[in-house]
Amino acid sequence: MAPTAVNGASSEHQHEVARRPPARAAATPPVDLDTARASLRLALPEPGSKYSQDDEWCVVAEPDGSWGEYRFHDYDRIFRVPGLYEKIFYDVLACDSPRFMVGLLRDALDAEGAGANTLRVLDLGAGNGIMAEELAAIGVPYAVGVDILPEARDAAHRDRPGLYADYHVADLTALPAAERDELAAHRLNALTVVAALGFGDIPPQAFRTAYDLVDDGGWIVLTIKDAFLQDTDTTGFGGMIGESIRSGALEVVRRERFQHRLATDRSPLLYEGIVARKRGPLAG
Structure with a gap:
């Protein structure tokens, strides 16, 4: 099934021990998640397509212009992209x-x-x-x-x-x-x-x-x-x-x-x- 466009997707794919975090992480400036989320384009499957919750997926526009498929339980891949978790689950799918x-x-x-x-x-x-x-x-x-x-x-x-x-x-x-x-x-x-x-x-x-x-x-x-x-x-x-x-x-x-x-x-x-x-x- 062809994906359905969401939030700017192109018509091509319409879808008293307190240890602190490691010094390298603490020294990294925080990501501007609002900017990261707004820059991402993704598309969901067509509304009529039904998937079990552990098989759900979307496609995401990659920096090189291609589109990559992400299963929702591929958390390791999703977390590597700043703002993608929030974009999928909060901005698009209204997680509360x-x-x-x-x-x-x-x-x-x-x-x-x-x-x-x-x-x-x-x-x-x-x-x-x-x-x-x-x-x-x-x-x-x-x-x-x-x-x-x-x-x-x-x-x-x-x-x-x-x-x-x-x-x-x-x-x-x-x-x-x-x-x-x-x-x-x-x-x-x-x-x-x-x-x-x-x-x-x-x-x-x-x-x-x-x-x-x-x-x-x-x-x-x-x-x-x-x-x-x-x-x-x-x-x-x-x-x-x-x-x-x-x-x-x-x-x-x-x-x-x-x-x-x-x-x-x-x-x-x-x-x-x-x-x-x-x-x-x-x-x-």
């Missing part, structure tokens, strides 16, 4: 998850008389720092990023320098003891994992490892596609999260179904947003 979930967290904190300035957040699947930016906007002073991709860390330092006290490139399904101790030394009392569960990017074991690093009574902020919480789920998240909620290990404070973003066919992608307190180990 970080803003929405930080709003839910703020409401939950306000209801309990807790201050955002007390949070020390582990941001799992941190990408290029959009969640950390939203957290900082409500007064969260301390965030530690974790992502499996070095391209994500590099993009965070490039696009949003200084937001993370520390950023680990790590596979949480096989975390060395020394790195686990290093993360634990941050005395984390909150976990955010937004728009990252259920498609193989962050498997259940990685989520469990991150959860175990958070103090008892800490805040858990997550989004997950509603299908992954059904009895028919095969990812492992349905049983883990569902049973943890039923047992009280996850004490739900706020839970809402919301539009995560649009699919490439312009239909809404609905997720569950959950803000909870950690009261015990995860089920399973």
Whole structure:
């Protein structure tokens, strides 16, 4: 199917441990993301074309004038291009998850008389720092990023320098003891994992490892596609999260179904947003 033009595409393709970021990253001037985003041209598949969420794609105009295809889960390639992540998911597909979930967290904190300035957040699947930016906007002073991709860390330092006290490139399904101790030394009392569960990017074991690093009574902020919480789920998240909620290990404070973003066919992608307190180990 021929792609459909979006935002200027040509008719040719109508689609108390605080380690600082490395010195080389801190010394690099921040990218002007607004300018980078505005300069990018991309096109989506025709509106009538239907793809599963983990097979979605677009084409992007390259500097040499050619057009390159990017699958949405090719995050390493996307993060290498300043502004491309924001262009695809925020400007074109209206992603709202970080803003929405930080709003839910703020409401939950306000209801309990807790201050955002007390949070020390582990941001799992941190990408290029959009969640950390939203957290900082409500007064969260301390965030530690974790992502499996070095391209994500590099993009965070490039696009949003200084937001993370520390950023680990790590596979949480096989975390060395020394790195686990290093993360634990941050005395984390909150976990955010937004728009990252259920498609193989962050498997259940990685989520469990991150959860175990958070103090008892800490805040858990997550989004997950509603299908992954059904009895028919095969990812492992349905049983883990569902049973943890039923047992009280996850004490739900706020839970809402919301539009995560649009699919490439312009239909809404609905997720569950959950803000909870950690009261015990995860089920399973």
